[in-house]
Amino acid sequence: MLADSLxxxxxxxxxxxxxxxxxxxxFWWWRKIGASIQSRYGPKxxxxxxxxxxxxxxxxxxxxxxxxxxxxxxxFWFMPVFSFVLSFLFLSLIPFSDHWVIIDFDASLIMLFAVxxxxxxxxxxVGWVSYNKYGVAGGERAGIQMLAYEVFLALTFVPVxxxxxxxxxxxxxxxxxxxxxxxxxxxxxxVDRGVWFGLVQPLALVLSIIAVMMATEKKxxxxxxxxxxxxxxxxTEYGGPFYALQMLSQxxxxxxxxGLITTLYLGGWALPSVPPALGFVLKTLVVGTIIxxxxxxxxxxxxxxxxxxxxxxxxxxxxxxxxxxxxIMEVLGWA
Amino acid sequence: MAREVxxxxxxxEIMSVLSWIKGSSLWNLHFCFGCCSTEIMATMxxxxxxxxxxxxxxxxxxxxxxxxxxxxxxxxxxxxxxxxWAQMPDPKYLIVIGACPMSGGPYQxxxxxxxxxxxxxxxxxxxxIPGCPPNPEGILEAFIMLKNRIKEGSYGKF
Amino acid sequence: MGLIKPLLYTLRELFKRPITVKYPYEKxxxxxxxxxxxTLDRDxxxxxGICARMCPNNVLKMVDGYPTADYRxxxxxxxxxxxxxxxxxxxxxxxxHNIVRAYQKDLYMELLSPDGTIYNPDxxxxxxxxxxxxx
Ligand code: SF4
Ligand code: SF4
Ligand code: SF4
Numbered sequence: 001m002l003a004d005s006l007x008x009x010x011x012x013x014x015x016x017x018x019x020x021x022x023x024x025x026x027f028w029w030w031r032k033i034g035a036s037i038q039s040r041y042g043p044k045x046x047x048x049x050x051x052x053x054x055x056x057x058x059x060x061x062x063x064x065x066x067x068x069x070x071x072x073x074x075x076f077w078f079m080p081v082f083s084f085v086l087s088f089l090f091l092s093l094i095p096f097s098d099h100w101v102i103i104d105f106d107a108s109l110i111m112l113f114a115v116x117x118x119x120x121x122x123x124x125x126v127g128w129v130s131y132n133k134y135g136v137a138g139g140e141r142a143g144i145q146m147l148a149y150e151v152f153l154a155l156t157f158v159p160v161x162x163x164x165x166x167x168x169x170x171x172x173x174x175x176x177x178x179x180x181x182x183x184x185x186x187x188x189x190x191v192d193r194g195v196w197f198g199l200v201q202p203l204a205l206v207l208s209i210i211a212v213m214m215a216t217e218k219k220x221x222x223x224x225x226x227x228x229x230x231x232x233x234x235x236t237e238y239g240g241p242f243y244a245l246q247m248l249s250q251x252x253x254x255x256x257x258x259g260l261i262t263t264l265y266l267g268g269w270a271l272p273s274v275p276p277a278l279g280f281v282l283k284t285l286v287v288g289t290i291i292x293x294x295x296x297x298x299x300x301x302x303x304x305x306x307x308x309x310x311x312x313x314x315x316x317x318x319x320x321x322x323x324x325x326x327x328i329m330e331v332l333g334w335a
Numbered sequence: 336m337a338r339e340v341x342x343x344x345x346x347x348e349i350m351s352v353l354s355w356i357k358g359s360s361l362w363n364l365h366f367c368f369g370c371c372s373t374e375i376m377a378t379m380x381x382x383x384x385x386x387x388x389x390x391x392x393x394x395x396x397x398x399x400x401x402x403x404x405x406x407x408x409x410x411x412x413x414x415x416x417x418x419x420w421a422q423m424p425d426p427k428y429l430i431v432i433g434a435c436p437m438s439g440g441p442y443q444x445x446x447x448x449x450x451x452x453x454x455x456x457x458x459x460x461x462x463x464i465p466g467c468p469p470n471p472e473g474i475l476e477a478f479i480m481l482k483n484r485i486k487e488g489s490y491g492k493f
Numbered sequence: 494m495g496l497i498k499p500l501l502y503t504l505r506e507l508f509k510r511p512i513t514v515k516y517p518y519e520k521x522x523x524x525x526x527x528x529x530x531x532t533l534d535r536d537x538x539x540x541x542g543i544c545a546r547m548c549p550n551n552v553l554k555m556v557d558g559y560p561t562a563d564y565r566x567x568x569x570x571x572x573x574x575x576x577x578x579x580x581x582x583x584x585x586x587x588x589x590h591n592i593v594r595a596y597q598k599d600l601y602m603e604l605l606s607p608d609g610t611i612y613n614p615d616x617x618x619x620x621x622x623x624x625x626x627x628x
Contacts, residue, residue: 031386033507035384035386035511036506036507036511037503037506037507038381038506039381039506039509039511039512039513040380040381040384040386040387040511040512040513041384041386041387041511041513041515042384042386042387043386043387043389044387044388044515045387045388045389046359046360046388046389050387050389052359053359053360053389055356056355056356056359056360056389057360057389059353059356060356060357060359060360060400061398063353063356063357064400064424064425064426065424065425065426066424067397067422067424225394227394231394231395232394232395232398235395236395236397237395237397238397238398239395239396239397239398239399239424240397240398240424243397243398293500293503293504293507294500296503297499297500297502297503298496298499298500381511381512381513382512382513382514383513383514383516384511384513387513387515434550434565434566434567434568437565438563438565438566439566440550440566440568441549441550441568443550443551443566463565465564465565465567465569466567466568466569467567467568467569467570470523470527471516472516472520475516475517476517479517
């Protein structure tokens with residue numbers, strides 16, 4: 001059947017077409033939420049409620065002149081494409097439901113972790129090939145930020161793996177008790193081991209939201225793109241179609257980061273009386289909205305601050321969380 | 336050699352859609368070197384909210400469509416503004432705000448002021464707003480005028 | 494605690510009505526002291542030229558006995574109003590007179606009539622029709 005084939009998955013539903021639509025929607029939604037937090041309207045007059053605004057932006061960027069700086073490397077053309085492909089790799093690992101997942105195998109969590117670790121390297125290379133000092137500085141900051149979040153992100157994965165006995169993302173969602181008929185997640189805590197891990201792991205949930213905000217460069221941690229310091233970080237020299245690609249992959253990464261939290265802590269696609277994939281998208285959008293709200297509320301951090309908070313506060317907290325989980329599992333006999 | 340337009344393709348309609356798109360998303364480079372920039376900030380802030388029309392401030396000149404020139408152009412700022420203008424990709428537009436860039440305004444006759452921005456950028460401004468400084472409605476009006484002219488196709492080309 | 498306060502604040506703002514004035518569709522009330530564009534009562538003007546001499550920016554030039562403005566230079570300060578002995582030069586403070594214009598050879602124009610209309614539409618230096626104009 002067509003809808004079951006890998007090509008359909010790659011190019012239509014979790015793949016290309018769907019991700020373009022969700023990215024355009026998310027861009028509009030990000031601007032709208034940000035605007036209403038600042039007591040203004042945001043995009044309003046282009047299309048109904050400004051919904052055509054992001055399409056106009058992207059088409060305009062594509063039709064603009066594409067400038068390659070004189071001393072830039074010839075890889076200048078490819079780097080945005082590579083980082084876009086990387087975010088597609090990320091997309092292919094996230095399960096939209098047990099059926100709508102492109103790649104799933106025993107250790108997809110490790111694979112996903114590897115993809116997240118490579119991403120800052122590409123951000124750095126994007127800055128490096130453009131022969132711009134702000135680009136290089138922004139890329140270095142992306143590397144520093146990776147040093148900050150990578151460790152405690154990995155440590156917050158550990159309790160989830162212990163609870164679900166699985167390294168695969170689909171397996172983790174199954175570990176949270178997926179059955180279409182279940183009533184209340186709180187009830188399940190006492191009946192069965194089917195429970196959203198966010199409810200038994202609130203600390204890990206908070207920590208991984210922080211880590212995802214660092215990984216996708218949201219506001220308190222937007223060091224690689226901080227406008228007052230490094231003009232636009234690694235993308236300083238990119239305009240026109242290159243920048244359109246980068247913008248799209250940035251928002252796609254934002255969506256997928258929220259999707260990762262949904263998968264690990266909020267029960268994946270399980271939502272009563274809603275088709276699985278739609279349930280996943282809805283939950284992810286709720287998580288994304290919370291991240292947008294946090295992004296527009298908090299002031300930016302400095303580099304030394306970031307490392308200090310990450311290594312002195314968040315890493316010990318993540319370790320503490322593992323120990324608490326171990327003790328509780330031992331006491332309750334959760335196996 | 337002129338290229339043939341394929342059968343069934345209405346070039347005029349495509350162009351009009353494209354110019355509607357271009358006019359609806361003018362990202363402006365706000366390079367402030369004068370006191371008028373406070374009014375530009377007021378235009379971007381919640382009270383007038385220029386983003387309603389899709390005119391957002393761009394982060395770098397590579398992503399910008401409109402250079403918003405404001406303030407007196409001293410001889411020291413000339414290389415910078417020329418460079419910023421050269422860094423912007425086509426199609427690009429210049430909007431002049433306030434008395435200073437067009438005439439020197441209160442600083443006219445000073446030894447270190449370039450009195451006319453056209454002498455250093457060699458372009459005609461797309462819109463000029465008199466005032467010292469103009470009010471935010473005036474700045475918004477200039478952007479809307481530029482947008483309407485792009486939509487009609489009477490200004491700018493691909 | 495310091496982290497919670499801004500979050501609650503922004504959450505409250507999120508559900509409030511925006512304070513934006515949707516400008517081209519609705520206009521704000523402007524202060525009566527706003528000075529927007531000159532008008533000239535040609536019946537009472539004495540052709541004395543004091544306004545042109547007092548102007549700090551050399552905006553006004555006397556053409557055919559009446560002051561004419563080059564709006565590239567004007568800072569809308571209102572000194573010419575104070576200087577005029579007969580009070581024939583005045584300024585309108587309505588929203589409709591934001592002037593936005595595409596650049597022309599020079600922005601010389603004759604001052605408006607007291608009712609806000611163009612005094613002499615056929616004059617060669619007040620043309621600007623398709624490229625912008627008095628809004
Ligand atoms: S026109 Fe007036 S307000 Fe604007 S920059 Fe010049 S002096 Fe400042
Ligand atoms: S308002 Fe001020 S600058 Fe303008 S013409 Fe009058 S005196 Fe000159
Ligand atoms: S000062 Fe008054 S009366 Fe004298 S020329 Fe100017 S407008 Fe006319």
